[in-house]
Amino acid sequence: MKILSKDTLVDHAGLRIFRMVLDAPLISRKARAGQFVVIMASREGERIPLTMVESDSQAGTITIVFQETGFTTRMLGALEPGDSLYALAGPLGHATEIKKYGNVVLLGGGVGVAEIYPVAGSLKQAGNRITVIIGARNKGLLILKKELESLADNFYTATDDGSEGRKGFVTDILEEVLKKEKQDLVYAVGPIPMMKKASFVSGAAGVRAVVSLNALMVDGTGMCGCCRVSVGGQTKFSCVDGPEFEGDKVDWEELGLRNSMYCDKESHICRLNSLKP
Amino acid sequence: MNKEPIGAGELPVQERVRNFNEVVSGYQEKDALAEAARCLQCKNPTCISGCPVNINIKEFIAQISKKDYSGAYYTIRKTNNFPSICGRVCPAEYQCRRACVLNRNKTSFASEEAININFLERFAGDYGMRFKLPAAPAAAGSRKASGLRVAVVGSGPAGLCCAGELAREGAKVVVFESLQSCGGVLRYGIPAFRLDREILDYEINSLVKLGVELRNNIVVGRTLLLDELFKEGFDRVFLGLGAGVPSFLGIKGENACNVYSANEFLTRINLMSAYKFPAYHTPVNIGRQVVVIGGGNTALDAARSALRLQMINGIKPDVKILYRRTLAEMPSRRIEIEHARQEGVEFKFLVEPREFKPDEKGFVRGLECLLCELKEADASGRRRPVALEGSGFSVPCDLAIIAIGLGANQVLSSVTPELKTDKHKDIIINPATMETSVAGVFAGGDIVGGEGTVIEAMGMARKASSGILQNS
Numbered sequence: 001m002k003i004l005s006k007d008t009l010v011d012h013a014g015l016r017i018f019r020m021v022l023d024a025p026l027i028s029r030k031a032r033a034g035q036f037v038v039i040m041a042s043r044e045g046e047r048i049p050l051t052m053v054e055s056d057s058q059a060g061t062i063t064i065v066f067q068e069t070g071f072t073t074r075m076l077g078a079l080e081p082g083d084s085l086y087a088l089a090g091p092l093g094h095a096t097e098i099k100k101y102g103n104v105v106l107l108g109g110g111v112g113v114a115e116i117y118p119v120a121g122s123l124k125q126a127g128n129r130i131t132v133i134i135g136a137r138n139k140g141l142l143i144l145k146k147e148l149e150s151l152a153d154n155f156y157t158a159t160d161d162g163s164e165g166r167k168g169f170v171t172d173i174l175e176e177v178l179k180k181e182k183q184d185l186v187y188a189v190g191p192i193p194m195m196k197k198a199s200f201v202s203g204a205a206g207v208r209a210v211v212s213l214n215a216l217m218v219d220g221t222g223m224c225g226c227c228r229v230s231v232g233g234q235t236k237f238s239c240v241d242g243p244e245f246e247g248d249k250v251d252w253e254e255l256g257l258r259n260s261m262y263c264d265k266e267s268h269i270c271r272l273n274s275l276k277p
Numbered sequence: 278m279n280k281e282p283i284g285a286g287e288l289p290v291q292e293r294v295r296n297f298n299e300v301v302s303g304y305q306e307k308d309a310l311a312e313a314a315r316c317l318q319c320k321n322p323t324c325i326s327g328c329p330v331n332i333n334i335k336e337f338i339a340q341i342s343k344k345d346y347s348g349a350y351y352t353i354r355k356t357n358n359f360p361s362i363c364g365r366v367c368p369a370e371y372q373c374r375r376a377c378v379l380n381r382n383k384t385s386f387a388s389e390e391a392i393n394i395n396f397l398e399r400f401a402g403d404y405g406m407r408f409k410l411p412a413a414p415a416a417a418g419s420r421k422a423s424g425l426r427v428a429v430v431g432s433g434p435a436g437l438c439c440a441g442e443l444a445r446e447g448a449k450v451v452v453f454e455s456l457q458s459c460g461g462v463l464r465y466g467i468p469a470f471r472l473d474r475e476i477l478d479y480e481i482n483s484l485v486k487l488g489v490e491l492r493n494n495i496v497v498g499r500t501l502l503l504d505e506l507f508k509e510g511f512d513r514v515f516l517g518l519g520a521g522v523p524s525f526l527g528i529k530g531e532n533a534c535n536v537y538s539a540n541e542f543l544t545r546i547n548l549m550s551a552y553k554f555p556a557y558h559t560p561v562n563i564g565r566q567v568v569v570i571g572g573g574n575t576a577l578d579a580a581r582s583a584l585r586l587q588m589i590n591g592i593k594p595d596v597k598i599l600y601r602r603t604l605a606e607m608p609s610r611r612i613e614i615e616h617a618r619q620e621g622v623e624f625k626f627l628v629e630p631r632e633f634k635p636d637e638k639g640f641v642r643g644l645e646c647l648l649c650e651l652k653e654a655d656a657s658g659r660r661r662p663v664a665l666e667g668s669g670f671s672v673p674c675d676l677a678i679i680a681i682g683l684g685a686n687q688v689l690s691s692v693t694p695e696l697k698t699d700k701h702k703d704i705i706i707n708p709a710t711m712e713t714s715v716a717g718v719f720a721g722g723d724i725v726g727g728e729g730t731v732i733e734a735m736g737m738a739r740k741a742s743s744g745i746l747q748n749s
Contacts (some may be wrong), residue, residue, distance in 0.1 A: 078487035224541035257639030
């Protein structure tokens, strides 16, 4: 649970994204692409899920990437190498189904780019031809560009303001890629509107879209139902049934609403601690 | 001689609804002596058969009468490892007290005349705790499990009990728990106002003193697999995985914001200390109009917790329990129903929820219901509620808690096909030894019997520990 290293991927316009390598020998032996861990930054802390970005069973480490979005991620961001997390459990959730699909497009938005990185690597290794499209609000917020660019057969970037790559959304590029060449799978991780659009665009082109959801969780092992989502009209628990689901079947509106359930509490605790909500 | 039943001390209602402190303060010595004096010391005591672990009730009450409190403690300890816990949470009115000859009720629960065996057990248990009476290891020469290494998976009532039993016999026991603290349902489920956390911590520390090692944050089935426990050098494994998966109603609107499972609501409060937000960082929403659906202890725990959150936050208390049957069929403890009523929880009987109505922001604002009528008894032996079409009405609410039961924890069984389960996904065992379909792997508690009581889980764990000893 010890933090072995920490580096700043983004520190731009008040927004910070960190990468941390954690000592976690048991978890590292089991971790596979697509799975997550639950962490507590302190004894008083919340349990939050974070996707694992890398694992090294030889070194006994796992790597997490997180953006400071709320109180807990900022508590985590304040920790330094040598500090220990209060709790770390995993690996949780189902791993991504890795096999040879053929042509696969991976879409990452914001900090979701970190989550497609291990999946891209595994899919590439399984013999897929991979197209990677990553995006962020602007150039300063783009992460893991070099790493993904060197993995991908085709690589695109998009920024809202055009400061890097295409001006616009990753889903605009997805639409073009789908028109240009037959694709067998789309894998998307990012903000809800992005995953929703990616699922719609893929569906329209007759291509299956898999998404990895970011529902709120407590235990992460199926005991509470906090992370329930409607998928194809059925209630599923993101933690044990997911976190990946068929994008065209997810009730995106419900997920967005449920994820905003504690917004006022979040602002309150941030203000109390003199953090910008 | 006073023949009136002796009640246990309780915090005044107005005080207790503003905190999570333990409500029942238990017997003073004079109370225990007076209540013990009411016991008829029957030649053929019936109470013992009402106890799932057959505590020698007659004997320990006689010992209390003789002021031999440590003797009483050890009499209970012969078959129950955690008297202070069971004295608080056992549904005694459905078990030993119902079997007491003084019980005048023909219903499923005892009348108040029955001896308050649970309060006496608590008195003896707390005496043992106060004077730190050791759970002595077996004498060095007679230890049945020296050198045996046992992995206990899950730190709830079953796991803790099994760990203690085997450690006393000299086994090296390691408890694996997926959460950051131990206790299972005693930690995340049962609120502190029913079970003071000091008691739980004391019992867990006693196990550590016996040499039991606790390893938190390990999800067996994910972090470690069953066969890896054997590879790590464990000779036997005990699975006390619990019934941890909340059931939902399956009605429209159930995923609206502020519709909680009781497990989530209670876990946030009990395990994560959300009632101390923002000093603790886990939030829980507090409703102005709360409905709780269900009629068991969990429903009452959730309702009373919700009411306390309202009081602590200066909100006028408004918590309703909606139940499909009536007061008589409620499976919860009678004392908890009484406490909930005193605290201001309302009960609405013969109500079946049909649909949650959210507002435009997705937060629940009301619950559409139907009235029910009781028909002939169903498989559970209770009269079956049948909803009356056309009887619809709506209950306003801005927070709803679903407490209609729990299913088996499948984290381990889903990745361990050789571990045979039944149609409820409960683990199948040999009832004589509690051994599962995997040799050397034993199980007990709710993962075997479905939802049961703390004492039933402990009873199974004791049987499993005997099974492990015989088998070794």
